[in-house]
Amino acid sequence: MLGYMEYLQDCFYTSTGWNTDNNYDNILATSRNLLAFPIPRNFRFELSSRSSEFTNSSVSLTNTGILGGSLSYLSTTTPLANAMASRSVPLQSMVSGYRILETFGPRLPTQFVGATLLYGRIYFPSQFLEGMVIKRVSPNTQFILKCISTPKVTGGVKGGGAMTFYWQTNKAKSSREFIFSTSEALLGFRCLYNIGKGFRDGPSRRGKIFGSDGSSLSIGTELWYGALSMSPGLSTALRYSTYSSSTGAPMTMTLSCNPLLGSFSSTYSVRTGIGSTFCSKYDLNVYSSESDLSFGYEFWRSIATRPPKEQPKLDAPAFNKLNEEEQMRVVGEFIGAQQDKFGNPGAAWGSRGTAPFHTARKFVSNLRETDFSSVLKASTSIQTGKLSVSFSGKIKDFLVTTGASVNLYDTSSTVKAYGVQIQYSS
């Protein structure tokens, strides 16, 4: 589960129309969320509050034999209207799971130029400091500064710190990112390109959510070079995301490789239903012939299925009053019904695949509207034998996450990691 501050950061991106899915950073996000989800390692209680729409503060207490904690503060120049308290926040936005690719390219660009996020946190009793500044420089450009500081404490420990700078450009067709980190003077470059029609640079029209048929193909690469340690790094990845033509279930396939080390990995993730996701990953190293197969599974439990909306009777004037999206939906439903009646694929209508497009939309909107009460995640890997289980849910107004990780092959050892996190925000 995301911490409250991370959640707010996401809210900031969403509200300022910054699409994080268009970053190379997140090209493998889906499989990462399903296979390598974080396991809480301690007991942690986080109490957060929104004093205003611009300022937020949070206190956390942790206990791992020694009592610790942190105090954090976040403020934005734009109101975070979409940030919700723990009572009402949808679980999907707090627990990152399968990522349904949203619109490409930043939305509402001009309005949020100069939007800034300031964040700071101090840890106790270690007195570590971390801080972050996010500033939207231009409609398509964003600057991020992250820094940490370790204080000079008694006992001959020298203080120090590190900074990381990000310069990100995000366009519908592509995104680029320059990174510099002061630790070992690491330089990085990342880029991502979206291939196919339907992606246009510049402000995209509202509602133009998907590509031509709701699928997207992205390819990207990252280059790293640690100037001080002379350590290079390189990887490249390809992502294809589409929707099942019959059920509308979204699925994502990725193929990534690290040419320097000869490792290849492919993932296949599919939201098999509203409440379940399955992910598999196959790793292969061509140099050492080592391979691994990993599986991840996610089960979302909804509080109650909402009664299907009564479809208002549509006449011509009512249809015209609807916005484009609604019109599309109505048409899609109609086509779908027709298709069902005749048993023919939508292609018979000569449209551009509107039928699967429609089912996909239906699926996604269903997903968005469902209130989930809890999610259970499990992942395992054949090579390492590591089994991780995590449970996140809403209990009353609290958000609770617990999890454990064990090694199935190493029977002698007990549970490797376990912990509980409780969050409350108002």
Add this chain to the structure above:
Amino acid sequence: MSFRINWNAIEKGSLSSWSTELLNDALNTGDRPNMLSSEIQIEDLNFGEKAPDFEILEIGDLGSDRFRGIFKLNYNGDASITLRTKVQANPLRIYNDNVIDDLIERSNPSYSDGVEELANFVKPQFVIADESFSIPLNLTLSQIKISTIIIIVFTKSKGLTLVFKNDPLESISINSTFDRIKPLAQLLQKKIEIQIGELFKEFLPSILYKFSLKYTTESFDQFHKDLLREELDDLLDKRVNFKDIDPEAPMGISPGSLMRLTTLATARQTLALGGKLSADRMNRDILTKSYVNHIVQRSFNRLRLSESDFENINKNVDVIRQFQTKIYYKHNGDNPHHLLDHGVSPKRRVIKMKKKKNQSKQNSLQSESSSVLSSPAASVPASAMTSPARIISRKLPEVVHDVPMSSEESDWSSSTLFPRSRKPSGASRFISMSGNTLQKSSSVGPISRREPSPPLLRPIAASAKVSPLLNLGSMSSYQKEKPLPFANPYFDSLKGPAMVFKSASSSRSRSSSTASAASSSSTSTISSSTNSPSKSKMSEEVKGTNRREMLNLFLKYGASDFSNSKAAKFSVGPTHPHNSNGIVSLDTPPPYFA
């Protein structure tokens, strides 16, 4: 001075596996560097065939609790060691770990909880560029050339300090998986040479120092005890059962063999050896030479005396020393009147006798019945005392040492001399020393046998309290219950003559009869040798004796052969009415003088 090191013995033992374990532990303790993705394992450890040359250049300070020496070590052998590990080949992975390590290093170790969060916050999120990629690495170190001068300083309080005067490693050959990649191989070679240099300079001395402290802080007694306990445990473990030898017929051993084995086994426990090696048959408290020699040669390492034993010995030694020196000075003193003034005659050599009572009686008796006989008997010891007594007193420290050992320790062969505690003490050293003196004294033996002197014989006869001629029953009972004060190899040589009167009286045992046969010749020499030099002197000393008479008698009886004198002895016997009381003094003539 240089050492010869039995190099081949090393490999045979468990040293190889032991050191492999030790190295494995040593290499994997502490934080593993991020460069390595698995533990370091010793694949192969070979000590090679060639031994190192080890030479002592100088020993500066040598004490029981300190040592300082300079050594020279040369090694150019074929020892080799093969290590196996896995190396992380992805530099970004190492970068990731370094970020965390850096933070941990800079933070207070007890607050390292938030470090991971912090590191994840600041470091860029790599997609798969930081994937782990381990390369197995085999590293073989061989052709090690070492040439160095080592300075070792050891003090009990400060432990062991080892210093290499120069860089010990001359050259080493390193073979690895990366041999084909030239720059990498060179880098490895360079790095490892530096590391080994540091190992010799810092790691090895510090390990040795810690190891030595472990033992110097303990008491040495405890250390020895532990060692001995281990040794004992080893011995106990090595028990062999008949069942193991022949599982089908565990009792298939013949009764005879079984008997012999049992004897051997018990002999090992009690040291009461059967067969050739034994204590004197007649007197168990007298050790035969061969028996002592056997014990000394075979097992004096194992002898352990307790402190109480040692005290006892000292006491007895003192008594005997006093006794002997007194006699020596008395009879070598220029003042013969001294003896006379105090009314003390040489007969006083038998301390344990109730002298005062007897002397008056004896004097009267002797004067009455056999004054002729008694006078030479009394005079002979006094005269002969001069020469052999001096020998004894000269050898006093040595003789005195073994005497109490063998005689006063009445249960010499029992376990008190070999206490279970196995605590090494001065006593064991004492035993080894006395072993030497025993051998020495055995060499003395023949000399004294060649010219055995009556005074030396006398104590035996005297301490017998009873004239063997007269009372056989008391003689035998004496032998059973009372140890001879001078039972030692010295007296072993005297035993021959002593047995003479045994045989003369009864010829009760085979050994005594043979001994008498052997000693019959020697007794004849006694008389001739003793009467010659100090005849006049001793006759002067003796109170109230006719010098001429005495001489005549002495010559007569001394020269006479024993078979003839037998009758005479028996005839003499009844003249001593007090013999039966067991309080006959030295004045009683030795039977062969009778």
